[in-house]
Amino acid sequence: MSILPVVGGVLMGLSAGGVLLMTGHLPGVSGLLAGIVGPDRREFGWRLAFVIGLVAGGATLAAAYPAAIPATIIPWPRAIAAGILVGIGARVAGGCTSGHGLLGVGRLSWRSMVATMTFMAAGMIAVAIGRHWIGGL
Amino acid sequence: MKSVKPAGMIAAFVGGAGFAIGLGVSGALQPKVIQGFLDVGGAWDPTLLVMFGSALVTFGALQQVARRMRRPVLADRFAWPAQRPIDAPLVGGSALFGVGWGLAGVCPGPALTAALWNGSVAVFTVVLVATIAVVDRVVGKLDVEDSCG
Numbered sequence A: 001m002s003i004l005p006v007v008g009g010v011l012m013g014l015s016a017g018g019v020l021l022m023t024g025h026l027p028g029v030s031g032l033l034a035g036i037v038g039p040d041r042r043e044f045g046w047r048l049a050f051v052i053g054l055v056a057g058g059a060t061l062a063a064a065y066p067a068a069i070p071a072t073i074i075p076w077p078r079a080i081a082a083g084i085l086v087g088i089g090a091r092v093a094g095g096c097t098s099g100h101g102l103l104g105v106g107r108l109s110w111r112s113m114v115a116t117m118t119f120m121a122a123g124m125i126a127v128a129i130g131r132h133w134i135g136g137l
Numbered sequence B: 001m002k003s004v005k006p007a008g009m010i011a012a013f014v015g016g017a018g019f020a021i022g023l024g025v026s027g028a029l030q031p032k033v034i035q036g037f038l039d040v041g042g043a044w045d046p047t048l049l050v051m052f053g054s055a056l057v058t059f060g061a062l063q064q065v066a067r068r069m070r071r072p073v074l075a076d077r078f079a080w081p082a083q084r085p086i087d088a089p090l091v092g093g094s095a096l097f098g099v100g101w102g103l104a105g106v107c108p109g110p111a112l113t114a115a116l117w118n119g120s121v122a123v124f125t126v127v128l129v130a131t132i133a134v135v136d137r138v139v140g141k142l143d144v145e146d147s148c149g
Helices: A004-023 A029-037 A044-064 A076-093 A097-106 A110-133 B006-026 B031-038 B047-067 B088-104 B108-117 B119-138
Strands: none
Touching: A004 A044, A004 A097, A004 B006, A004 B047, A029 A044, A029 A076, A029 A097, A029 B108, A029 B119, A044 B006, A044 B108, A076 A110, A076 B088, A076 B119, A097 A110, A097 B047, A097 B108, A110 B031, A110 B088, B006 B047, B006 B108, B031 B047, B031 B088, B108 B119
């Protein structure tokens, strides 16, 4: 198996940890977005910087490692439905794959472990139904 | 209210870029990789698990260092999340999130990273951001301070 997921994962851990050590904030992307477009924008500066960084990272990948950029076209009804579910779900749960899955679990938070197991189970059920029952996913 | 110094903004930018590149290098920007990990009843792809495990160990170590520091390097204070109970919104919200994640194979971080290079991911991203903007105004008192507490 390729070592790339390990390399990528370590880089992600270093990046998130670096942001914490430098800024004192945990970069959970859904909460971060809420702090830019929501009503509470008291500290949107570092959040906006992180998001611009994500896009810059994407640009770097597009230039230097384009195989990393997804070519899959998600059918737009699915993309819209998913965007709504992910948006509502992440805000109501107070975190997403980065916020709960990486940062919360990384902090040994019971809350985040429950959240992570729940969204993984839900995702597994969705894919099972979409691929092996209804089909087409 | 601002606690992060200007140099901290640069650190956040660098962190975002590194996070995105890490996502890309590990393959996690690919919906097929995400759905492959979630496809426990089919051809299972462990890539995401390997990436997550590596990221967790690395972040976990740095987080242990941060806990022992009085203050961050380029800011006035740590924004540790408040302790919150395991409640219905946590579980219900996570379930909704998981269904959406499984449907599209995309979540917020990879979406922002790849949106400018994939039109369907861009659609997801625009809808995601709009949804967050609405939800945070309709549902009161949602914490933007990384509520992974």
